[in-house]
Amino acid sequence: MAKLDPLIHAPARLQVVTTLSAVSEAEFATLRAALEVSDSVLSKHVSALADAGYVRSRKGVQAGRRTTWIGLTSAGREALREHVAALRQLIDMVD
Amino acid sequence: MESNPVQQNPDDPRSVLAVADQARQRLAAGLRLPAGLHPALAAAVAIQIGAAAYGIANHTTAGLAVALAGVAIFMGVAALTLYRFQRINGVRVDGLTSQIVLGTGLTSTLAYVGAFGAATWAAFESRWWLVAAAAVAGGVGYAFGTLRWWHAYRHDPAAHAGGVSPRMLAALAVLACLGLVALLVAG
DSSP: OOOOOOOHSSSSHHHHHHHTTTTSEEEEEHHHHTTTOHHHHHHHHHHHHHHHSEEEEEEETTTTTTEEEEEEEEEHHHHHHHHHHHHHHHHHHHH | OOOOOOOOTTTTTHHHHHHHHHHHHHHHHOOOOOOOHHHHHHHHHHHHHHHHHHHHOOSHHHHHHHHHHHHHHHHHHHHHHHHHHHHSSSSSHHHHHHHIIIIHHHHHHHHHHHHHHHHHHHHHOHHHHHHHHHHHHHHHHHHHHHHHHHHHHHOHHHSSOOOHHHHHHHHHHHHHHHHHHHHHHHH
């Protein structure tokens, strides 16, 4: 049985990792726009996820300005897969 | 891609998943391919196939140079396309990179292999109009395969986002050039 992951159980964190699963890397501003959150909120979640090894970030240049690129790690993808499976099991049990 | 906003209830797993999926779809739906990608890719692949067929059939230093120039043109167009995609969208999608550079989709692979074989045979027979026709058909098929991949990606981004990393691609590009040189020298 799949287990819920406390680190990405918070809806905002789940949105971050789910959105990142659509790409290999996203620029910070692109991710912020997709999630419709503030810089500080996204920074906080990315830091927590990076500390857990679920996302990686690197500095880069986009259209001539310095920016941060963020991508899911393989551990993050696996954690997302497991967490979503656990949520679906919960839904099935309720149904 | 239009979607109705889902009101989130943090205690309802169905709602939590729906909102997360919606954010992912919002990102994927906002991505745009660079203008002129498909014609440019079709032309680059056609040039590469035609140049390689000529080089393999020719067995000369000039033939080798033409074949390598074809590879260089293709790699240049692919690199420019991917750079423009990244710059326009603020994301990198390895699945797209694999599709454009390696033609990893079934349609692109079949189109490329079929056209390359036909063009090479035609070059050995000195039927240059057939080389050109096969190269153009291969280029169009390859670009169509990319278009098909793009539609599949937009439908299910998570399933199609993965692919070969840029470092692996660089290594494969070097290997491909070395392989082409070996093929031409051995031939």
